[in-house]
Amino acid sequence: MARGVVSSDGKRKPITARELARMIGVSQSAVSRAFTPGASIAPELREKILKFADEQDYHPNAIASMLSKSRTNIVGIVVSDMSNPFYPALIQKLSQGLQRIGLQSLLFNITKGSNIEEQLSALRRYNVDAVIVISATMLSGATLHWATEGRAAILINRVVEDADINCVCCDNVEGARAIADHFHALGRRRVAYVSGLSHTTTNLERQNAFITRVAELGMTLTGRVDGGEYSYEAGRRAALEIASKGNTDAIFFANDILAVGGIDALREDSGKRVPEDISVAGFDDIPMAAWPHYALTTFRQPLDEIVTVVVGMLEDGSCQPGQPSSVKRISGGLIVRQSTGPLA
Amino acid sequence: MARGVVSSDGKRKPITARELARMIGVSQSAVSRAFTPGASIAPELREKILKFADEQDYHPNAIASMLSKSRTNIVGIVVSDMSNPFYPALIQKLSQGLQRIGLQSLLFNITKGSNIEEQLSALRRYNVDAVIVISATMLSGATLHWATEGRAAILINRVVEDADINCVCCDNVEGARAIADHFHALGRRRVAYVSGLSHTTTNLERQNAFITRVAELGMTLTGRVDGGEYSYEAGRRAALEIASKGNTDAIFFANDILAVGGIDALREDSGKRVPEDISVAGFDDIPMAAWPHYALTTFRQPLDEIVTVVVGMLEDGSCQPGQPSSVKRISGGLIVRQSTGPLA
DNA sequence: ATATGACTTGCATACGCATGCAATATGAAC
DNA sequence: GTTCATATTGCATGCGTATGCAAGTCATAT
Structure with missing residues (x-):
């Protein structure tokens, strides 16, 4: 199985379509066509070329292909x-x-x-x-x-x-509304929202839809905290802030990583029970949300x-x-x- | 600020070195050299070319460069x-x-x-x-x-x-030994090891070094469980298996994600206190290890x-x-x- | 037998830049 | 003024593949 020439520095110099073509006795175009789906080439010739190519370990050079096709894939x-x-x-x-x-x-x-x-x-x-x-x-x-x-x-x-x-x-609106509806169905009436980066469109959509739906359902928005970033720590801080006011029974975090931080802070620092005292929901459904320790209710991004x-x-x-x-x-x-x- | 021609399909056709060279009245080589650090070109000419290039929004085509240099970066x-x-x-x-x-x-x-x-x-x-x-x-x-x-x-x-x-x-050996020493210093004597994929070199090194050191220190290896994969769930399963025997007071998990699963399982399913009943250590120092909920002792990969x-x-x-x-x-x-x- | 058309194939060139080599320019040294 | 070394510059070609075009093949239709 002849391979490309190996020069002294150890680098392999792959064989080119032209070289392969010469070996087989066809034109370089034929080799190119053999590797191009739908190209005008007889099936037998294509087979033959592909067989030789395999034997000689020839691979089309993607760089050259990019240059002539001006398409990089x-x-x-x-x-x-x-x-x-x-x-x-x-x-x-x-x-x-x-x-x-x-x-x-x-x-x-x-x-x-x-x-x-x-x-x-x-x-x-x-x-x-x-x-x-x-x-x-x-x-x-x-x-x-x-x-x-x-x-x-x-x-x-x-x-x-x-x-x-x-x-x-x-569909952030769908998700945020589903969370609000879910809170409502559970009997929660005093809810809060925690954002990560407040100006991102994902946040704005989730926040607005949630707040709107909360109002439609006659629930009270007890708080709206901006974590400043999408992180566990930001979730913790926001949760503590909300819990300290003591008037919230459900929190919707803009995403799961915030929610996860929130759950830990509520349970371990605020002495709250989740879900009994405060229910928590997130958004995304990251793997961690399924961990038994968090068992996070969330809206799954498909x-x-x-x-x-x-x-x-x-x-x-x-x-x-x-x-x-x-x-x-x-x-x-x-x-x-x-x-x-x-x-x- | 002249840009590349925009054809009917909306694709921009960037200008080439040759075109830029013609505009400036120099050779295409000069343009190439202007963009090549260390090339033989007068500083003033380089400046001039770079200035024009900027104005014309010219960027060297990396693909063409790859082809001629046979270096892709x-x-x-x-x-x-x-x-x-x-x-x-x-x-x-x-x-x-x-x-x-x-x-x-x-x-x-x-x-x-x-x-x-x-x-x-x-x-x-x-x-x-x-x-x-x-x-x-x-x-x-x-x-x-x-x-x-x-x-x-x-x-x-x-x-x-x-x-x-x-x-x-x-240095897996260093890390595994450090964990063993740490367990020993804490008074732990009955320790277990949990692997992820048992045949990976990282695992073998950590496992062997740990077991060797444990023996050197006169501690007892109470268990060695193979999780089958590096995952939270595998960590949980392994921890439960070890905890059920009731003869272990410290577990070294082959990495943090296993350890994190282990901690949750020990606390929530086995009713063990971590670290009091069982101490847990991991390896890697992933961000999660620093979360207060886990506060995982681990060996940091730099x-x-x-x-x-x-x-x-x-x-x-x-x-x-x-x-x-x-x-x-x-x-x-x-x-x-x-x-x-x-x-x- | 010739024409028509469908298929295949090879030729030649384009793609845009890098670079060896030759040509030119610049300046210093004599 | 002349010579030589050094610094710049342009020319021409190569990198490996894709593809328009022309040439060639073959079978079917007339």
Whole structure:
């Protein structure tokens, strides 16, 4: 099984289509066509070439292919915060979904401090076919436009109204209302809301829908605390603040990681029983929510469906520039666990 | 500010070095050199070209550059399990570290089910400059060799003895011994060990070092349970199994996610007090370990140092094929929290 | 037997940048 | 003024694949 030449420095020099073609006695185009689905080539010749290619360990050079096709099959994934377990879970499913249709994931992990456009410059230099932004925040509208301008782009879990951008997002309104209804059904009447980053669209949607529904149901909003970040610690602080007032019997946290912190603080620092004294609900359904210790009632973000929709848009080209942009709302589902219960 | 031509389908066609050169009245080579650090070009000309480039929004096409330099500046990162929070944290720091030296991260999220070589085929087609494998398992030795053959490669947190491969790994022996010593100092004498995947090198090293040290200190190993996976649930099951025997006063879990599950199970299902009845220690120091609810004593993996070392190896080329491979052990540190304490 | 068309195949070139080499310019030394 | 070394610059070509076009093959229809 002849392999590519190995030079003195140990690097393998793979054989090229031209070399393979010469061995077989066909043109380099034939080799290219053998590897191109739907290309004009006789089935027998394709078979023969693929067989030789396999023997010679020939693989088409994706770089050269990119250059001539000006298509990279690479999707840039922009993330800013992997500390919320929701994101790793999403990224994992997403990258696997992309891989399934032959797309690779170039990860852009942006940091607060330094120049973001500089961090994203590779997005443009590398000519990624599409950009998927999972970062809830961190990107100003201008930066977002700069990064996505002229190429396929999808925001996940973030909605930008004015801009002409595709968004795929869980139905936050549905979720927030479901939580409010659930609280109401349990007999809870004095409820509070805890936000993570108050200006993110996910938060605004959940918050507004929750507060609106709470009012519709005739419940009392006893508090609205902004944690300042989506973190366990922020959840703790917010819970303590609410508990100290003593007039709340149910809290809806903007997401699970906040809620988890909240539960621990309520039980361990405020001496409250969850769910008896205060019921707690979150949003996302991260793995941790299912842990018996938390058994967190939450509104599940349908990761698989979100990924399916995103991959579908990439596949059918409906997110290409020039196409009308759309905002797709994916329906989630209320998951009732033991962090909520009827009023004692 | 002239930008690239926008064709009817909305895609931007960036201007090329040749076009920019023509505008300025220099050769295309000059433009190339202006963007190449250390190239032979007059400082004033470089300035002038960069200024024009900025005005015209010209960016070197990385794809074309890859083709001619046969260097992609892309590092393939192979991961298999993002459900353990340790990995997202590592990936985040790693990708940021790589970015700092101009390398991009192509993420390969491999799945158990299907053909792994197929999942990794893009590693070769895309000519990544280097491969970093963070997957503790999932890759057989043969696949590992296939994936890394002939290119720079580094395994993180996994050591392969026979193969000629670079490894960067926390000092598991140091950590396991530190835990054993800590248990001993607290007066614990009947200790147990819980593994995740028993055949992984991280596990074997921690397990052997722990058991050896336990024997040296004259302590009794009351149990050794294999969880079968690194997960919260596995930790729970193992803890329950150990607790049911009632003869153990300290458990060392192979990593934090197991330990966290163990703590919850001990407290909530076995009615044990942690740390009074059973002390619990983990390994990694994931963010969760610091949560007050767990306050997990653990051995910290020095993420920043690991990343620094890996990035350094990539930068100085010491992980290039042809160079002698090395196994670098990074020293960690014992973090004592409240999940361990003196015998009641 | 010739024409028509459907398929295959090879040729030649484009893709955009990097770089060895030759050419030119600049300045210093004599 | 001349010579030589150094610093810049342009020219021309290579990197490996994709693809429009023309040429070729073959079978069926006329």
